[in-house]
Amino acid sequence: GQSLEQPSEVTAVEGAIVQINCTYQTSGFYGLSWYQQHDGGAPTFLSYNALDGLEETGRFSSFLSRSDSYGYLLLQELQMKDSASYFCAAQDTGRRALTFGSGTRLQVQP
Amino acid sequence: SQTIHQWPATLVQPVGSPLSLECTVEGTSNPNLYWYRQAAGRGLQLLFYSVGIGQISSEVPQNLSASRPQDRQFILSSKKLLLSDSGFYLCAWSPRALQYGYTFGSGTRLTVV
Numbered sequence: 001g002q003s004l005e006q007p008s009e010v011t012a013v014e015g016a017i018v019q020i021n022c023t024y025q026t027s028g029f030y031g032l033s034w035y036q037q038h039d040g041g042a043p044t045f046l047s048y049n050a051l052d053g054l055e056e057t058g059r060f061s062s063f064l065s066r067s068d069s070y071g072y073l074l075l076q077e078l079q080m081k082d083s084a085s086y087f088c089a090a091q092d093t094g095r096r097a098l099t100f101g102s103g104t105r106l107q108v109q110p
Numbered sequence: 111s112q113t114i115h116q117w118p119a120t121l122v123q124p125v126g127s128p129l130s131l132e133c134t135v136e137g138t139s140n141p142n143l144y145w146y147r148q149a150a151g152r153g154l155q156l157l158f159y160s161v162g163i164g165q166i167s168s169e170v171p172q173n174l175s176a177s178r179p180q181d182r183q184f185i186l187s188s189k190k191l192l193l194s195d196s197g198f199y200l201c202a203w204s205p206r207a208l209q210y211g212y213t214f215g216s217g218t219r220l221t222v223v
Binding site: 031033035041042043044045048087089091096097098099100101102103 | 142144146152153154155156159161167169200209210211212213214215216217
């Protein structure tokens with residue numbers, strides 16, 4: 001099976017940079033995804049890493065280290081609208097569906 | 111463009127009553143389809159996934175079942191709801207070749223009373 005750990009809550013101020021970490025344990029890891037979910041809404045896909053390194057998509061970047069079983073989501077130039085929950089999700093080579101972490105609630109303060 | 115429809119948006123059902131939630135995808139063929147459940151303030155728990163018509167994989171033993179009668183239709187059912195079935199039910203799809211970029215439906219908030 002798989003398990004993913006994330007901090008439950010992170011607080012940052014508008015305009016700052018915040019990093020949300022995710023560690024995973026899996027028997028056949030294939031890749032790590034990140035999703036954003038606003039209160040009452042559905043999750044939306046942000047980014048994906050299958051290889052080590054940094055993937056950049058606008059203000060959001062995601063990093064993966066397969067040797068450390070670790071990844072993070074980096075949000076730059078924080079805006080109030082970034083207040084949401086962020087989930088990492090692991091894809092393994094055997095199971096054809098994602099396993100999600102418990103989520104990190106990001107609060108952006110003015 | 112591809113769209114996913116999920117209904118109803120909210121549902122209040124008594125304990126012991128049946129359940130049927132429907133999800134349909136438009137604008138794509140042969141999608142992978144998924145049902146997840148989310149308890150308040152928690153992560154997403156995979157319930158079922160399907161890679162084709164009639165092909166259902168169950169992840170958690172429970173009183174729920176799923177069916178895929180058509181390529182782009184995924185149905186979640188229960189014969190008798192329990193209080194513990196309350197939650198936010200999310201349907202999602204992904205292209206067959208890309209199994210990580212899920213598109214989720216708007217969800218069904220189920221309250222069992």
